[in-house]
Amino acid sequence: xxxxxxxxxxxxxxxxxxxxxxxxxxxxxxxxxxxxxxxxxxxxxxxxxxxxxxxxxxxxxxxxxxxxxxxxxxxxxxxxxxxxxxxxxxxxxxxxxxxxxxxxxxxxxxxxxx
Amino acid sequence: xxxxxxxxxxxxxxxxxxxxxxxxxxxxxxxxxxxxxxxxxxxxxxxxxxxxxxxxxxxxxxxxxxxxxxxxxxxxxxxxxxxxxxxxxxxxxxxxxxxxxxxxxxxxxxx
Numbered sequence: 001x002x003x004x005x006x007x008x009x010x011x012x013x014x015x016x017x018x019x020x021x022x023x024x025x026x027x028x029x030x031x032x033x034x035x036x037x038x039x040x041x042x043x044x045x046x047x048x049x050x051x052x053x054x055x056x057x058x059x060x061x062x063x064x065x066x067x068x069x070x071x072x073x074x075x076x077x078x079x080x081x082x083x084x085x086x087x088x089x090x091x092x093x094x095x096x097x098x099x100x101x102x103x104x105x106x107x108x109x110x111x112x113x114x
Numbered sequence: 115x116x117x118x119x120x121x122x123x124x125x126x127x128x129x130x131x132x133x134x135x136x137x138x139x140x141x142x143x144x145x146x147x148x149x150x151x152x153x154x155x156x157x158x159x160x161x162x163x164x165x166x167x168x169x170x171x172x173x174x175x176x177x178x179x180x181x182x183x184x185x186x187x188x189x190x191x192x193x194x195x196x197x198x199x200x201x202x203x204x205x206x207x208x209x210x211x212x213x214x215x216x217x218x219x220x221x222x223x224x225x
Contacts, residue, residue: 035215042118042201042215043158090157102148102203103213105157 006106023091032074118216137202150201
């Protein structure tokens with residue numbers, strides 16, 4: 001049981017490049033989300049999904065797209081990378097996302113945009 | 115944006131000490147509450163949920179005061195392995211999109 005798997009672990013992009021961060025979970029969780037973590041700040045929600053085919057924006061969605069074609073996978077796409085997107089990105093999943101259920105996080109992707 | 119605030123830290127304590135972390139939240143309609151632990155350069159991991167009646171897990175005790183909108187975490191007999199950042203998390207609604215993370219308080223337990 002792998003839990004939540006994120007790839008890649010590290011990435012350096014040039015300004016303007018695009019890329020996809022991968023996230024997969026094998027726990028049959030309905031709820032998945034993407035966060036970014038910056039120094040001195042709490043995790044901030046980028047996008048989330050309450051089930052296959054359903055996605056919505058979080059607190060900081062600009063510059064990112066998501067899709068959820070299967071329960072297992074929830075990739076995050078950076079459309080045109082900017083230095084402000086330098087951050088650590090975490091994917092998380094929860095059984096239902098409902099009150100009382102905590103999250104399982106992936107190990108993170110450290111992204112640097114130069 | 116709704117806020118979750120925590121002690122700024124860092125806390126540097128000797129092994130065996132008791133240490134308490136405080137957290138306040140601004141949304142009185144918040145539904146559920148958690149403490150997460152995050153080791154350096156690692157992902158956050160759920161430490162424990164927090165209930166109004168208070169709950170204990172070994173050396174860890176969590177308390178919630180809904181009237182004061184205040185959450186606490188007490189660690190007794192601290193170990194070197196307790197060194198980490200502790201995140202207070204508040205779920206403001208019925209769904210995970212309403213999870214709000216505090217900035218965290220870093221703890222260093224010294225030999």
